Amino acid sequence: MSVVDRVKAAGLAGRVAWHVARERVSTRAVAPDPAQVPPSAEAVTPEWLTEVLCSDVSGAKVLDVAVTGGDDGTSSRRALSVTYNETGHAAGLPESLFAKSTATLSSRLLLGLTEIVDGETRFYNSARPTLRLRSPRAFYAGYDPRSYRSLVLLEDLRVQGWSFPNPLTNRVSRSDAEDMVSELAAYHGAFWESERFAADLRQLKGTYEWQRNLNRKIGFDRRTMVGLRRAASVVSEELLARGREIYPKFMRSLAMHERSPRTLLHQDVHLGNWLRDPDGRMGLYDWQCVATGHWAMDYSYALACGLATEDRRRWEKDLLEYYLDRLRAAGVREPPSFDEAWLAYRQQPLHALVFGLFTLGGSKVEPELQPRDYTLFAIERIARHVTDLDTLDAIE
Numbered sequence: 001m002s003v004v005d006r007v008k009a010a011g012l013a014g015r016v017a018w019h020v021a022r023e024r025v026s027t028r029a030v031a032p033d034p035a036q037v038p039p040s041a042e043a044v045t046p047e048w049l050t051e052v053l054c055s056d057v058s059g060a061k062v063l064d065v066a067v068t069g070g071d072d073g074t075s076s077r078r079a080l081s082v083t084y085n086e087t088g089h090a091a092g093l094p095e096s097l098f099a100k101s102t103a104t105l106s107s108r109l110l111l112g113l114t115e116i117v118d119g120e121t122r123f124y125n126s127a128r129p130t131l132r133l134r135s136p137r138a139f140y141a142g143y144d145p146r147s148y149r150s151l152v153l154l155e156d157l158r159v160q161g162w163s164f165p166n167p168l169t170n171r172v173s174r175s176d177a178e179d180m181v182s183e184l185a186a187y188h189g190a191f192w193e194s195e196r197f198a199a200d201l202r203q204l205k206g207t208y209e210w211q212r213n214l215n216r217k218i219g220f221d222r223r224t225m226v227g228l229r230r231a232a233s234v235v236s237e238e239l240l241a242r243g244r245e246i247y248p249k250f251m252r253s254l255a256m257h258e259r260s261p262r263t264l265l266h267q268d269v270h271l272g273n274w275l276r277d278p279d280g281r282m283g284l285y286d287w288q289c290v291a292t293g294h295w296a297m298d299y300s301y302a303l304a305c306g307l308a309t310e311d312r313r314r315w316e317k318d319l320l321e322y323y324l325d326r327l328r329a330a331g332v333r334e335p336p337s338f339d340e341a342w343l344a345y346r347q348q349p350l351h352a353l354v355f356g357l358f359t360l361g362g363s364k365v366e367p368e369l370q371p372r373d374y375t376l377f378a379i380e381r382i383a384r385h386v387t388d389l390d391t392l393d394a395i396e
Contacts (some may be wrong), residue, residue, distance in 0.1 A: 038149070041070070047063070060088035061085045065080055067079070079098060096159045118139070118202075124152060126201055137155050167378075180302050206257060207265065208251075225243065227379075230361065246350065246353065252353065253351070253395050265293050271378070272378075317342075324336065324338065346394040349385050
């Protein structure tokens with residue numbers, strides 16, 4: 001992170017802090033205009049929500065909206081209960097919502113300053129409506145680039161019988177793994193070399209640019225090394241001895257994305273971001289880190305973190321064949337050969353490892369992005385994957 005980058009980041013951080021402080025002391029209600037992004041779920045008014053949810057139902061009106069629960073982490077997550085007039089209720093408008101916002105200063109600095117929330121908003125507004133996935137849909141997604149306010153209102157899948165299992169106890173079976181691979185292939189195939197990356201999705205960043213932006217603004221590489229030291233008890237001596245190679249090889253693996261078929265990437269497919277539908281089928285949520293790039297980034301991340309090591313070792317070649325078949329079914333005319341795909345699978349899991357180490361390497365004043373026990377659990381699996389596949393040597 002250069003001196004110029006530090007000065008720019010400090011200036012932007014000061015601007016964001018000013019906005020957050022102003023919002024906390026302001027008594028003005030949010031205008032009933034969807035173009036004005038509320039600073040938090042608590043700031044959502046019935047009048048504003050009427051414009052967002054009732055525009056297609058003549059006479060429908062939101063009478064009340066209440067926060068019924070939630071927590072704070074990378075973003076502020078809240079459950080909302082909505083009360084309509086008789087017309088809105090009869091129309092079956094959603095009475096339970098799940099809200100994500102950058103309500104706190106720390107979340108705006110991490111997600112807004114790095115422009116991550118901009119990509120999530122574009123995903124829900126443009127990409128998600130065209131995809132068939134086991135994943136929540138959004139009723140609203142807004143982002144204000146000056147204050148870094150963001151708010152996403154999602155369908156509350158819990159009331160429909162979906163579940164969000166604890167990743168520490170969510171054992172992935174072979175059929176679950178096939179579900180995961182099929183979901184990856186569904187959105188990868190839908191956006192394989194898509195013309196939309198030059199049209200409505202042109203603002204989505206490529207993985208290399210996305211990561212360089214983080215590097216400039218929050219010192220990702222330094223935090224990764226801190227995380228590696230803290231993870232020493234779950235990482236092999238072999239990998240620890242080559243620790244200084246990890247971040248340069250990681251950036252080199254991202255540079256490979258510039259020379260490969262481009263598709264839509266979730267980028268954060270750790271096991272904690274997988275849900276189950278009412279039938280127990282695996283689906284994916286939390287599209288906060290969406291970008292474009294090489295399919296193998298998501299694929300290797302999902303298998304490395306989602307599968308128990310012994311299962312991953314037994315199933316990984318069969319699952320890769322299955323993934324390539326599902327790409328063909330999704331309309332990809334020339335998917336990679338198995339040998340090409342296997343090499344890419346070996347080369348791309350450093351993103352998963354670095355994200356885990358970065359999460360573990362945060363300072364004491366920052367919010368805990370994930371529970372420490374789960375972070376160590378994930379790092380241990382991913383580190384074994386990296387060692388098993390000789391990833392560092394597979395990247396030239």
